[in-house]
Amino acid sequence: MRIAIAGAGIGGLAAALSLHAAGFDEVTVHEAEPRIRSLGFGLNILPNAVRELDGLGLLDALEQRAVRTRELAMYNPYGNLVWREDRGVGAGYRWPQLSVSRSHLVDVLAAEVRRRLGDGAIVTGARLVGLDHGPGGTSATFTDPAGTLRTVGADLLIGADGIRSAVRAALHPGEGPPPANGTTIHRGTAWAEPFLTGASMAVLGDDRRRLVLYPIETDRATGRTLVNWVAALPDAEADDGHASVLRHFGGWSPPGVDLARLVGDTPEVHHHPMTDRDPLARWTYGRVTLLGDAAHAMYPAGSNGATQSVIDARVLAWHLARNSDPGAALRAYEEERRPQMTELQRSNRSMGPERVITLAHQRAPRGFADVREVFGEEELAEISRSYAETGRFDQDRVNSRPSLSVRRPPAAMESWRTQ
Numbered sequence: 001m002r003i004a005i006a007g008a009g010i011g012g013l014a015a016a017l018s019l020h021a022a023g024f025d026e027v028t029v030h031e032a033e034p035r036i037r038s039l040g041f042g043l044n045i046l047p048n049a050v051r052e053l054d055g056l057g058l059l060d061a062l063e064q065r066a067v068r069t070r071e072l073a074m075y076n077p078y079g080n081l082v083w084r085e086d087r088g089v090g091a092g093y094r095w096p097q098l099s100v101s102r103s104h105l106v107d108v109l110a111a112e113v114r115r116r117l118g119d120g121a122i123v124t125g126a127r128l129v130g131l132d133h134g135p136g137g138t139s140a141t142f143t144d145p146a147g148t149l150r151t152v153g154a155d156l157l158i159g160a161d162g163i164r165s166a167v168r169a170a171l172h173p174g175e176g177p178p179p180a181n182g183t184t185i186h187r188g189t190a191w192a193e194p195f196l197t198g199a200s201m202a203v204l205g206d207d208r209r210r211l212v213l214y215p216i217e218t219d220r221a222t223g224r225t226l227v228n229w230v231a232a233l234p235d236a237e238a239d240d241g242h243a244s245v246l247r248h249f250g251g252w253s254p255p256g257v258d259l260a261r262l263v264g265d266t267p268e269v270h271h272h273p274m275t276d277r278d279p280l281a282r283w284t285y286g287r288v289t290l291l292g293d294a295a296h297a298m299y300p301a302g303s304n305g306a307t308q309s310v311i312d313a314r315v316l317a318w319h320l321a322r323n324s325d326p327g328a329a330l331r332a333y334e335e336e337r338r339p340q341m342t343e344l345q346r347s348n349r350s351m352g353p354e355r356v357i358t359l360a361h362q363r364a365p366r367g368f369a370d371v372r373e374v375f376g377e378e379e380l381a382e383i384s385r386s387y388a389e390t391g392r393f394d395q396d397r398v399n400s401r402p403s404l405s406v407r408r409p410p411a412a413m414e415s416w417r418t419q
């Protein structure tokens with residue numbers, strides 16, 4: 001049973017490990033870039049995905065360079081607290097929430113794919129440029145950086161090639177590039193003194209702008225933290241890196257953070273438009289399916305994009321291991337995941353849980369002394385609770401749902417070959 005995965009990002013690598021753990025060992029990940037390389041910006045991985053990464057035996061390695069997130073605190077630009085909640089273990093989850101560098105997460109996943117499936121399981125410099133699928137089988141054509149084409153046959157093909165997925169484009173020709181929402185995101189990391197609990201995610205904003213800060217690593221010797229920051233503002237007001245960020249956010253007051261110094265100490269500021277994808281009516285065609293951002297890219301609010309890619313990977317492997325017909329398994333995966341992800345993509349278009357910041361600004365643009373002047377007793381808790389429900393990461397579900405660890409009997413696999 002030869003499984004080809006396009007894209008060695010978080011979703012593709014997690015899929016390779018999940019499939020291997022489920023008993024599939026002919027899995028190859030094809031990555032367009034000449035080497036596995038990820039920018040070091042931060043990600044928050046929610047406990048539902050950390051549970052799955054733990055199930056794959058990766059938690060210790062991840063925690064070598066990560067922070068267990070203790071709280072989420074949201075503010076208006078003046079630093080008035082709109083909402084705070086415990087996160088991870090402190091909120092009653094059996095697994096932590098991790099704030100981690102994307103490059104560390106990808107490095108851990110890639111090293112384990114190579115260790116468990118062999119060095120040849122990741123082929124770099126292999127960009128998928130063509131796809132042929134039908135009753136006779138599935139094949140994908142890849143190009144290397146020199147332009148040499150190579151066609152690979154597979155019994156299953158998984159498109160985990162991100163927001164600009166070539167697999168998605170082949171299945172849905174004419175869709176075009178991902179739509180942008182008119183917001184530019186600036187990102188950077190810099191070492192700084194710890195702020196708030198030392199493991200807090202702070203989100204500040206009004207109705208148009210957002211500033212997000214959280215530590216992704218702690219230097220045990222000095223106690224200083226590597227802070228990941230994201231600043232989002234309308235395209236028309238955005239220009240070059242550091243100066244643009246300080247002009248628009250320099251007067252804001254994230255508690256305990258010297259923002260001018262943090263931005264000044266940031267070696268490199270990257271900026272790009274905020275994009276997502278429209279929900280799709282279908283992910284699966286025969287023995288080809290989509291996973292992660294290729295299937296459901298969403299705006300970065302609520303820490304769910306990479307989190308849900310990991311869940312996709314585990315659910316996909318689970319259905320493939322439990323179903324005697326691979327096409328039916330892919331459809332079952334899609335039936336389970338697509339409606340949930342459609343809901344989440346839609347929620348993130350109104351900024352998911354960060355909606356409370358927009359509401360606070362609309363109701364009290366000059367700030368407030370006490371948040372109870374602005375929100376009813378249960379309103380904020382309800383927004384948080386309902387987003388966790390939409391993302392299926394509420395405590396009860398994460399702690400007590402059945403495990404997604406599974407193993408398929410070896411004899412069941414030979415019958416799936418198509419070629």
Ligand SMILES: Cc1cc2nc3c(=O)[nH]c(=O)nc-3n(C[C@H](O)[C@H](O)[C@H](O)COP(=O)(O)OP(=O)(O)OC[C@H]3O[C@@H](n4cnc5c(N)ncnc54)[C@H](O)[C@@H]3O)c2cc1C
Nearest residue numbers: 007009010011032044128161162292293303304305306307
């Ligand atoms: C500012 C920002 C903050 C974010 N914060 C969070 C967060 O806190 N928590 C969270 O869970 N998510 C977050 N996300 C979302 C998260 O980054 C994505 O959802 C996640 O990276 C998706 O993983 P993926 O593997 O599906 O895609 P990607 O990470 O995009 O990986 C796709 C891979 O496919 C490769 N590829 C592309 N085209 C081809 C091709 N034709 N052939 C072969 N390979 C190809 C790419 O080189 C890449 O390696 C954030 C996103 C942004 C922009």
